Amino acid sequence: MRRQQGMRLDERYISYLQMAGLYHLARLNERWFRLDEPLVSAFVERWCSETHTFHMPFGECTITLQDVAYQLGLPIDGRYVSGCLIDFQTYIEGGRPAWVWFEELLGVLPPANCIQKFAMNYSWFQETFGELPDRADEPVVRRYARAYIMMLLGTQLFADKFGNRIHIRWLPYVARLEDMGGYSWG
Known part of the structure; x- marks a missing residue:
């Protein structure tokens, strides 16, 4: 997980954010959360990639889904989150192109030089x-809240390996903010 910047x-x-079940995650940024780099380094040194466990002086331990849910405050019961990209060019709902749907939900379309397939420059x-x-007004706040949630999903929970793009695969989730709390984000 990366910190929001x-x-x-x-x-x-x-x-x-509370409706979506992501408020606690949103609070984990530099204002409320300080990264203890020496502690992270100590854990990295004790990580065993073969067994996916930490080798501690008292024995092996691992991180469970419940640990992640507790630390990040994410719901882990509910419908699963899928980032399936098969035929994403035309989204199922109404058959409209994904970037048209992006513009409908967020009120603006990124310039062509900021788009790489289905992701935009952060x-x-x-x-x-x-x-x-x-x-x-409330519709603008809702658009910005959608964008903020896409940022959380695209940079904190499901970041790409470069950390400089946000994928539009999150549109189906932010389109129905009322339903987001029913997903298992862990």
Whole structure:
């Protein structure tokens, strides 16, 4: 898991994050969460990739799904989260192209030079949705909350190996914010 960078948690997003079951995860950034790098290094040294366990002085131990759920505050009961990308160009719901749906949900389309297949550059995403306008009405707050949740999913939970892109595979989830709390995010 990576820490969220660049997009500020606005208090107007909190109700949407709580509805989605991701509020605790959103709070794990530099303001509330400090990474203890020596501790992480100690754990890395004790990791055994063959058995997927930590070799501690008192014996072997591993991280369970319940540990992750407790630490990140993620729901682990419910419908599974799938990042299936088969025929994603045309999303099943209404048969419209995925980027058209992106524009409907978030109110803007990334420029062509910021798109790589089904992902957009994080820098463009951050510049566009980094700061919610002060006098934003409820539809704008909802759009920015969707963008914030996509950022959480695309950079903290399911980051790509470079950490500089956000995939649009999360559109089906942020399209129905009311249903997000019913998924197993662990």
